[in-house]
Amino acid sequence: MDQWINKSEVISLAEKLISIQSHKENQGQEFNIAHFIKDVFQAEKIMTELEEIEPHRPNIYGFLPGSNSDHYFMFNGHIDTVPGFNMEYDPFKPFIKNGRLYGRGSVDMKGALAAMISAIIAIKRKGIPLKEGVVFAGVIDEEQCCKGTERIVRTKAITPTLAVIGEPTNLKTAIAHKGMEWIEIAFQGLATHGSTPHNGVNAIYLANEFLTLLRNELEPKLKNKTYPLLGSATINPGVLKGGNDPNIVPDHCVLQIDRRWLPSESILELYEEIEQIATKAISKISGGSFLIKRMDEATAALYNMPHSISPDDPFVIETLRIAENITKVESEPVAFPGWSDGAQLSNNLDTSVIVLGPGDITQAHSNNEFCSIDQIWQATQIYYSLIEKFCL
Numbered sequence: 001m002d003q004w005i006n007k008s009e010v011i012s013l014a015e016k017l018i019s020i021q022s023h024k025e026n027q028g029q030e031f032n033i034a035h036f037i038k039d040v041f042q043a044e045k046i047m048t049e050l051e052e053i054e055p056h057r058p059n060i061y062g063f064l065p066g067s068n069s070d071h072y073f074m075f076n077g078h079i080d081t082v083p084g085f086n087m088e089y090d091p092f093k094p095f096i097k098n099g100r101l102y103g104r105g106s107v108d109m110k111g112a113l114a115a116m117i118s119a120i121i122a123i124k125r126k127g128i129p130l131k132e133g134v135v136f137a138g139v140i141d142e143e144q145c146c147k148g149t150e151r152i153v154r155t156k157a158i159t160p161t162l163a164v165i166g167e168p169t170n171l172k173t174a175i176a177h178k179g180m181e182w183i184e185i186a187f188q189g190l191a192t193h194g195s196t197p198h199n200g201v202n203a204i205y206l207a208n209e210f211l212t213l214l215r216n217e218l219e220p221k222l223k224n225k226t227y228p229l230l231g232s233a234t235i236n237p238g239v240l241k242g243g244n245d246p247n248i249v250p251d252h253c254v255l256q257i258d259r260r261w262l263p264s265e266s267i268l269e270l271y272e273e274i275e276q277i278a279t280k281a282i283s284k285i286s287g288g289s290f291l292i293k294r295m296d297e298a299t300a301a302l303y304n305m306p307h308s309i310s311p312d313d314p315f316v317i318e319t320l321r322i323a324e325n326i327t328k329v330e331s332e333p334v335a336f337p338g339w340s341d342g343a344q345l346s347n348n349l350d351t352s353v354i355v356l357g358p359g360d361i362t363q364a365h366s367n368n369e370f371c372s373i374d375q376i377w378q379a380t381q382i383y384y385s386l387i388e389k390f391c392l
């Protein structure tokens with residue numbers, strides 16, 4: 001591959017991508033970066049397309065068509081990042097120190113974007129005809145509601161048979177991750193004067209009963225639900241809001257929870273468990289009620305499903321072999337700790353999905369974000385080899 005693209009070209013592309021802001025506080029969000037990537041592809045005479053998902057917020061695609069026009073191998077990377085927040089250096093002036101590329105998005109995931117784009121450019125420069133097509137999908141909004149990949153799934157304009165998601169895995173082959181469901185439970189009581197609490201129904205007490213059951217009954221139950229590589233299902237009460245003043249019995253208390261679920265669970269099961277303990281909680285205090293709702297304004301409209309692919313799938317076996325050859329590190333399938341757009345593809349389009357990208361997830365969203373430049377270069381080689389393996 002080295003004769004078609006070199007390491008410094010890949011790293012300089014990663015630097016340019018970092019220097020173009022593409023977060024929610026940036027005016028135009030992903031507009032500039034999508035257009036920049038379009039120009040990069042066009043300069044190489046690679047077919048490209050912008051698809052506006054929201055006004056001025058386009059997905060950017062690059063295509064290498066194959067002779068088998070229905071089949072596509074997708075390289076999927078989100079082009080948005082989180083904002084700079086309190087980073088220890090200028091987040092959008094990338095620099096290299098001790099073999100690390102620093103900057104917002106270096107690890108999540110502009111290093112991977114540079115590697116994906118570069119692998120496709122190398123294949124194009126080589127000029128070999130492909131049987132299966134390759135598509136780069138630079139998607140918007142992954143850090144918020146995942147609208148970019150959701151559009152791909154809804155329109156079915158491209159239905160990839162294989163896909164790599166470039167989230168940071170230290171170049172390990174991640175074959176599973178949990179689903180993520182945000183649920184709100186609103187407890188309703190009866191307000192009255194704080195001096196006569198026996199005349200009211202305290203909604204904070206209702207929430208308290210619920211939380212006690214969550215901790216003592218639901219948590220142990222979830223610990224016993226496990227899935228290979230993923231461990232247990234989990235639940236986290238993250239927000240609790242209730243009451244106005246100390247001298248009023250609160251009639252309203254809202255609890256928001258994050259439930260990480262396993263491929264072996266169903267979404268129905270999740271809600272039934274919550275409903276069961278909520279029913280039990282309000283039975284302890286007469287006059288209370290509750291309402292459970294999905295927080296769909298804050299997460300993907302399609303469910304944030306879990307993802308898994310069999311370790312025996314030929315796509316997994318070949319990826320492990322290729323990654324091992326290139327990194328010289330023994331490779332075993334791993335789980336990805338977060339959530340990824342890959343779940344949308346595997347659950348809705350039946351795509352075989354692997355999560356594999358340069359860098360360590362602990363650096364993502366951190367104030368000291370960086371990515372190993374060797375790993376960005378090795379990711380380029382892995383992506384290139386995957387195209388050669390599955391598309392020629």
Ligand SMILES: [Zn+2]
Pocket residue numbers: 078108109142167
């Ligand atoms: Zn990410």
